[in-house]
Amino acid sequence: MLITAQLLLAKTSNSQSIRDETITIEAKNEPLEKTLKKIEKLSGFRMAYPSEKIVQYKNVTLLKETRTVEKTLKLILDNTDLDFKQFEKKIIIFEKNGIKNPPSDAADLQGNIAGYIAGVLKGKVYFDDNSSSVPGASVTLKNDQSVGTITNNTGAFELTIPDKYKGTAITIVVAYIGYIKQEVTVTDINSPLVIRLKPASSALNEVVVTALGIRKERKAVGFSVTEVKGDELVQAREVNVANSLEGKVAGVNVSSLATGPGGSSRVVIRGSGSIAGNNQPLYVVNGMPIDNVPSTPNTTNGSGTNLNVDNGDGISGINPDDIESISVLKGGTASALYGSRASNGVVLITTKKGAAQKGIGVEYNSTFTAETPEVIPDWQYQYGEGKFGTPVTNQQDAISYGRLSFGGKLDGSNVIQFDGVSRPYVAQKNNIKNFYNTGKTFTNTIAFTGGTDALNFRFSVSDLNNKGIVPNNSLDKKISNLNVNAKLSKNLSIEAVAQYNVEDNFNRPGLGDALGNPNWGTYMIANSVDIRKLAPGYDASGNETLWNASGFATNPYFVVNRFQEKDTKNRFIGYASVKYNLLDNLFIKGRVSDDNLSYDYTGITPTGTAYAPQGVMNVIKYNTAEINTELTANYNTRFLKDFNVNVLAGGNKQQHTLNGVEVDGSNFNIPFFYSLSNVNSVITLPKYTKTAVNSVFAAADFDYKSIAYLSVTGRNDWFSTLSLDDDHIFYPSVSGSFILSEAVKLPSWISYAKLRGSWAQVGGGAPNPYGINLTYSQLAGSTIPLQQISRDASGNLIVPNNKLKPYTSQTFEVGTELKFFNNRLGLDLALYNRATINDIVPANVDPLSGFTSAYLNIGKISNKGIELLLTGRPVKANHFTWDVTYTYSYNKNTVEKLAAGQNSFFLGTAVNSYVSIYAEVGKPYGEIQAYALKKDAQGRTVYAANGFEEQGNLVDMGTGVAPSAMSITNSFNFHRFNFSFLIDGKYGNKIYSGTNLYGDRFGLLKSTLPGRDSGLPLNGVDDNGQPFNYTVPVSDIANFYDNRKNISSFFVYDGSFIKLRQVILGYSIPTNSIGSIKIQSLNISFVARNLLILYKKAPNIDPESTFTAGNEQGLEMFGVPRTRSYGLNLMVKF
Amino acid sequence: MMKMKKIYLGVCLVSIITIMTPGCKKDFVAINTDPNAISTPTVPYLFSKAELDAFNAGYYASQISNVAGFIQHFANYKLTSGFGDKYLTNNEAGTALNTYYQNTVSEISDVIRYSQDPADVNKLSQARIWKVYVMHRMTDMFGDLPYSQAAQGYTNNTFFPVYDAQSAIYSDMLNELDAATQAFDANKATFGSADLLYGGNITNWKKFAYSLMLRLGMRLTKVDAVNAQKWVQKAIAGGVILNDADIAVMKYQSGSNTINRNPIAVDLIGNDYSATAFGLNLIEGDKYSDTYVNYMKSNKDPRLSVMAVVWNYADPNNPVPDTTFANQKGMANGLTSQPVNFQSYSEPNPATILQYTAPVMVLTNAETNFLLTEATLRGWNNGESAASYYNAGVTAAMHQWALFGSAGVISSTKINAYLAAHPFAAGTFDQQMQQLHTQFWASMIYDEYESFSNWRRTGYPVLTPVNYQGNNSNGTIPRRIMYPLSEASVNSTNYNAANARQGPDLLTTHVWWDK
Secondary structure, eight states: HHHHHHHHHHHHTSOOOOOOOOEEEEEEEEHHHHHHHHHHHHHHEEOOHHHHHHHHHHEEEEEEEEEHHHHHHHHHHHTTTEEEEEEEEEEEOOOOOOOOSSSSSSSHHHHHHHOBBBTTEEEEEETTTTOOOOOEEEETTEEEEEHHHHHHHOSEEEEEEOOGGSSOOOEEEEOOOBBBOOEEEEEEEEEEEEEEESSSSSHOOEEEEEEEEEEGGGGGGOOOOOEEEESSSSSSSSSSSGGGGGGTTTTTEEEEOOOOOOOEEEESSSSSSSSSSSSSSSETTTTTTTTOOOOSSSSSOOSTTTTTOOOOSSSSSGGGEEEEEEEEEEEEHHHHGGGOOOOEEEEEEEEEOOOOOOOOOEEEEEEEEHHHHHHOOOOOOOOBBOOOOOOOOHHHHHTTTTBOOOSSSSSOOOOETTTTTTEEEOTTTTTTHHHHHHEEEEEEEEEEEEESSEEEEEEEEEEEEEEEEEEOEEEEEEEEEEEEEOOOSSSSEEEEEEEEEOOOOOOOOOOOOTOOHHHHHHHOOTTSSSSGGGGGGOOTTTBBBBOOOOOTTTHHHHHHHHHHHEEEEEEEEEEEEEEEEEEEEEEEEEEEEEHHHEEEEEEEEEETTBBBTTOOEEEEEOOOOOEEEEEEEEEEEEEEETTEEEEEEEEEEEEEEEEEEEEEEESSSOOOOOOEEEEEEEEEEEEEEEOOOOEEEEEEEEETTTTTTEEEEEEEEEEETTTTGGOOOEEEEEEEEHHHHSSSSOOTTEEEEEEEEEEEEEEEOOOTTTSSSOOEEOTTTTTSSSSEEEEEEEESEEEETOOOOOOOEEEEEEEEEEETTTTTTEEEEEEEEEEEEEEEEEEOGGGGGSSSEEEEEEEEEEEEEOOOOEEEEEEESHHHHEEEEEEEEEEEEEEEEETTTTTTEEEOOOOOSSEEEETTTOOOOSHHHEEEEEBOSSSSSOOOSSOOBBBEEEEEEEEEOSEEEEEEEEEETTTTTEEEEEEEEEEEEEEEEHHHHHHTTTTTGGGGGGGTTTEEEEEETTTTSOEEEEEEEEHHHHHHHHHGOOOOGGEEEEEEEEEEEEEEEEEEEOGSSHHHHHSEEEEEEEEEEEEEEEEOOTTTTTTTTTHHHSSSOEEEESOOOEEEEEEEEEEOOO | OOEEEEEEEHHHHHHHHHHHHHTTTTTHHHHHSSSOOOOOOHHHHHHEEEEEEETTTTIIIIIHHHHHHHHSSSSEOOOOTTTTEEEEEEEEHHHHHHHHIIIIIIHHHHHHHHHOOOGHHHHHHHHHHHHHHHHHHHHHHHHSSTTTTTTTTTTSSSSSSSOOOOOHHHHHHHHHHHHHHHHTTTOOOOOOGGTTTTTTTTHHHHHHHHHHHHHHHHHTTTTOOHHHHHHHHHHHHHOOOOOOOOOOOEEOOOOOGGSSOOHHHHHHHHOOOOOTTTSSSSSOOOEEHHHHHHHHHTTTOTTTHEEEEEEOSSSSSSEEEOOOOOGGGOTTTTOSSSOOSSSSSSOOOTTTTTTTOOOOEEEEHHHHHHHHHHHHHTTTOOSSSSHHHHHHHHHHHGGGGGGGGGGGGGOHHHHHHHHHHHHHHOOOOOOOEEEEEHHHHTTTTTOOHHHHHHHHOOOOOOHHHHHHHHOSSSSSSSSSSOOHHHHHHHHHHHHHHHHHOOOSSSSTTOOGGGO
């Protein structure tokens, strides 16, 4: 009972309160009913009242003023016998009556209902789903609607039956908004009725947040929108809140990366829509966009360069505790009001607000989790370090073969190692465990709410402290958020949000290629060498301790002890809005928001690094500002009796500025003194870009009797980055929904049925600034003036194109929402077809043309898909409920067209170009190309004379992006306990594993065991097709397996997986047992994320270990090991 | 009061709408103007960059670890990068071509485009000559190349340029040198100090152009002796560089931006011979080839002590470079593992080669004198005797090390002693060619492109190829560099046409003049 009530509260937490909502109303001696109808229209709350009762009251006169709905109602009902009560989006007005406490169940009811009164039918109405009584339900005679009444605040009614019906069969109709109308045939007028109303559908009443932060009833929405409540994000947490969406929303593909706690997240909604552009959604907080651009040096690339770290993205700066809800606007129609930035969908975040209340409300949330590597590779531990099937015999060889496990049988004998010390030749199975720490994340948030009707606030402070699993890596993130709402006068209200983040990162781990990557050596060190012997990683003179033949495979301890990386992000997100009511049904609203980031980065490759002995120092400082100014006007009216229309029009001015400087220094004059004053070579580069987009937009929403809805939107964008004479584009959308269950009578097991459809054209990929004309730049830092053609931010030479436009993305979508069996089962199905046309393709031009690429508006890419959401409540008992949510999505992506004559576009490549990722015409986006094993026509392996397997053709291995995803959440509530777990999976994708390729080259994979004892017999053909029989001698086994790097298809695996993503076991502690402090609620939970991989095909790795948020998905190689995390969460409300 | 408020609000509204009206986008032009760039080039600065960029394309990857390995100036024991030493294919050398086209070729083409005013005729001529210098080095390495349509991605939107046959490229280059030289007008302006080679001196540019004509003309001896003779004689008649004062040398400073530094030193220090390596733990594992060091030692060549060092570990805590002639030792080509006492093999001398302020020898009187020696042997020159030119060439080659600083100075006494011990010997044409071009090979170290071209044309010195298992040239010394990988995929039609004309894109294919 208690638990179900809590659930209900949670469900309705989104509804506005009549204490907060204000209306401006005046009444001049008018009937009460008229005033109530006005309130209904102005406030948006639906009114339920006994019409026949209210006519008896005198007319109402009210001075024009802005008051809360509650206060207005109090004023006008002051001298009546009527009282009112808010229930969700409804206000129930009923007759005051002496019964104070409603009975809690039907048994009590029998006793409370008085006996038979001649001609009067008595009864009581209850909600079926939580057994509380229903005040304000209408009760009418079916065949004489003039006979009717309304239930009082205890849910009881008395219906006086006119004498003429005495003796006939009487049928009454009980109706209540949001619940199924119930007809009851009265057989005995003397026996009191008990009527239980079943909800028509929660969707009927649910309000969702849509574009520009506009709230709409879910049934009025003609496109797929999924809402995730903030409280789903705060228990089992992710450092980057975007990762929490994984498995929660059908059609949203979240890739959390193997880049460490401060890293980015890649979110793609309904498949990649652009060949080379950004494929991630627009993030919007309280209706205004924030900047999600990753900090430079950019998120990692596939090949990996010096200090290749993931510096995080914009969304990671939002504190989940501040989030009221996240609306994922998946289709183009949903996001059409955002025009040129909306092609990839919008993730709309609404933050929590304060509320008028007595005293100060305090909420405290504390989470502590520990993280450990999720997957430990299953290496071979039979043969130890060495190259020729024998242990090494001198220090020089021990270094040369430091990463080769092609030695002799591990027999415990003493064998010399890289440092000249002899140690037992035994397996070192715990190198991963020994090198990495147990990560620790401690998050504390405290929030205060308070205020009055006129002014209220919410203030929160959060501290996240993370010690990474990589030694000496840490992250500290502090976020404070203040939200203030005020009603300055009866027509004027304001809202302001100020958020300030301070984020300090130390020693973000290098990724990808071996240089400066602590994970590389940790995984690749020969299996008979204890990783801890490499510590501290440097010798007495500070030089890196060499452990292998390549100076580029940095000693892991040298990295964690000597490399220095520090970045600080100071971020301010400000938002202010002013709303002014010009008329009762016309308001204007002005909003300004600024997302301002100050970024400060220092990276030091120290003196003594093997591949850069004199060291390197990079310093980057910049400021970015994303400023949006918006003005909207909103007009609402009713016409032709049954039509309601809401019209919105507005304009937006967006400006983005990046201003900073990058200083690249190399070679420290005085060793170990890391200052820019001490570098031998230094180049200072200005970094500056500025863009602006001006827009006007309008939307009209039509509503026919709450049965049919139609929305039309349009937006026109003007771009600073286009040439003046052709710089604007129009983006239209239309959507509609039809509530079948309201329009026609459906079988009773169908509680609710809605059909929806939409079409939209939105855009994306507005051109980069300064791309219209060829310009020239001076070479910074040169001692003589030198000039060259300007490069773009990445150093590429791009042919200027002043005809370039944002691409267009057209979405067609149909869907349905159905509820069955009194809402015990729900289904939400969406089918969509999204085509991106005129995609901006950086056509690879011949470098000998003097340029690297030319951007052309010619690409086409399509996404067709299906999304399914099933909700059910298989078990519902008094103290036990079981809820199940299942999502499924499938997206068929096809690259339809590239530049003329261009069949593939290069997206990225693995280290040493072993595999590459392409967008290929006719194939799904992100095709992995690898080299096949050469076979002859009969399928026999072709061997070179020396016994090496030969490299075959480059072949398509499949896409690196999973087309299908599925998730299932089970939640159980039992008394004060709740338990839920989320299982999710993705499948249909491939992943290239660099870890396995190198594990093969270096003899760590079990598949390299054949042939170790007596050579590897081969059977195949030679280059001339003649039979080839050869035994690879033991001494050459290392070379044989090393050669497999040329046949990279061996290391492209099925990337499918199923994971136990999240587990929460919670207990709500009875607060009356906690002494004198007044605690409203107290919850303690065990929480875990990424607990288990239930299914996977790729060996030795987590298939989710990609390490870039860029478009080249499907590459794995020595990222920070992905972790399982588990810990405790405490939530207290005072 | 209410009314006032409403009016005030109305004014606010109107002004906000006005601010936001998209029609009002006057500031868009300003917003979309990069404050860090200019729209029309400053042509002299572009020319300076084009001059420097002729030597900035990853010297290490394109020359030391490739061509220098082919012709055994350098040796390398690592497999990861020992492609030049062991004739393995690798894309890095080819990638240098992209760098050249996107920088020096593109820049010099822009200079030509912006120097069409008759008043700029001298600038135009300098640019035309420089373009020939840049392009001939590329076609010598690769063969057929985009030439007439090179670097026209912006000007003509030629995104996929056609390859011109090397014969056509050579013909045009020689004509360009001729025409550009004749177009000089002493009364018109030059690039002046922005010309890093000659400070705008027209006389020097003419000598440089004729010297280049001599080089290019001589290149044709195998394929077209008639034209070779014609152009060589035209060059000699025009007047080539003969004196130290006239040589083409790119000078560098030790500025904070590496572009101002000697690219050879930058790349060698950056890739291998760092101050803290002390002859050990070299990233790529290069040393001087024993072919080269043995030649120098057997001839008691005084240049060896100037350019080479080994590391003396008498005090293990303070190893010092040792230039003692007798201690120099080259490393065998084709090794696959590090030889013991790696520090005892000779590597570039930090006091000369590894100076950021060291010069790059662009075209000097050492080379012209050697080529004049050959012209004399061929009977194409009626000047001095072959021996006289040879001696002048050797003297110049040794003398020029003085430009590398005091550690590079070789005394006249030593030079004369060397010449006395190794006079230009009488003999058959082939024998004299062998002595001449072996000396050319010894002198032209660090201009690996020219050394490699001259070796392919003359066949001297006679080198013993290494036959590393798995090499890509059937165990023969490569005859060219393969095109960058991107050509086959991005510009396939024209790439295939070039291969159909000159032969498959292999290390073993001979370019047109190397038939």
